[in-house]
Amino acid sequence: MANYSIKDLEHLSGIKAHTLRIWEQRYGLINPKRTDTNIRYYDQDDLKLVLNVSLLKDNGFKISKIAEMSKKELQEAVVEVSDKTTSFVDQIYGLTLAMIDLDEQRFEKIISSSTLKVGFERTMLNIIYPFLSKIGIMWLTDAVNPAQEHFITNLIRQKVIVAIDGQYETFDEKAKKYMLFLPEGELHELGLLFANYLIRAKGNKVIYLGQNMPFDDLSMVYDTYQPDYLFTILTNNSRAFDPKEYLANLSELFPNTEILVSGSQIIGEDLGLPDNVIEVANPNRILEFISAHQSESVSK
The missing domain is CATH 1.10.1240.10 (Methionine synthase domain)
Known part of the structure; x- marks a missing residue:
């Protein structure tokens, strides 16, 4: 079972560490444990309690009343709030x-x-x-x-x-075409699936190549599908993978196509991206790009 510092509880619940300490002293709401070297820590049950308390407090419950609740009463109150x-x-x-x-x-x-x-x-x-x-x-x-x-x-x-x-797909002949893929060694495809849904939802066409796509095979798919845009996500932090080099190679391979890229290896890294490579930090930025580049016939 994981152990947490009071700062961990603050980051995860949004409740200031100072407030949590007051609750400890005034209401005995949570009770820190101590390591053999006398360092305070909290366990998973404490984290769950703090999250539940935060939920109730944000929905108008007084902390003094929450502190008086039994475990069963607390759970019932959380369920009731969650339902509403x-x-x-x-x-x-x-x-x-x-x-x-x-x-x-x-x-x-x-x-x-x-x-x-x-x-x-x-x-x-x-x-x-x-x-x-x-x-x-x-x-x-x-x-x-x-x-x-x-x-x-x-x-x-x-x-x-x-x-x-x-998704009910009725494409206009002029609908934009996107090619979505993850590089070799990249296995976390949830963000790519999000992008797939959002792009299709706006009436665009998508060819979805998924995770672990060999670089050398991209040209064949590109030549067949002729996409307007490419989209990929880079989160692989392996020393063997250089995101700047990978994007430079993509840019060189597809110099006339805009390449959308996201992921922890790109966002905020100031890599100096090639001119045709566009950083999209989150799904809202993807939507902004789609809207700005939607074909006139699709947007009508």
Whole structure:
């Protein structure tokens, strides 16, 4: 089971460390453990408690009342709030707890409810994507183990694939064409699936090559499909992979095509990208690009 510092709890819950210490002293809400060397730490149950308290507090519950609740009363209050809330932040908290508890039913309830209320695209942009960013922070603090991360990302992957399958496609002859792929050694395709859904949702055509695509095979697909744009994501931090060199090679291979690129190896790295390579930091930036480059016939 993971151990957390009070700063970890602050980053994951949004509650200041100073406030958490006051709650410890005044209400005995959480009780830190100590290592053999007398260093304070918190466990997974403490993290879940703080996340639940944060959810209730954001929905009008007084901290003094929360501190008086039994474990059962706290859980019942959280379930009641989760059923009623339309707040994206609250739903992200709910997904975090579903991941920690490996609770597929809770995950399904949150995503299905949000999709019914605001649609899958807004659910993806306002809940799923920020939640995945939060998982990234949890990785940095060892707050989530590989099993929990695989559990939740595979559930999300299934949802995105089902949403893509359900898209009703009627393409205009002048619809823009996108070619989506991940480089060799790149296996995390969830972001690419997001892009696939968003591009198709705006009436564009997509050829989806998926993960681990050999560089030498790209030309053959390009020559056959003749895409207007390429899209890839670079997160591979292997020393054997040089993202700047890879993009330079892509740019040289396809000099007359705009290449959209995202991922942790690109965003904020100031690599000095080739002229035809465009950095898109997140799904909203992808949507902005799509809208700006939509063919007139499709946008009407």
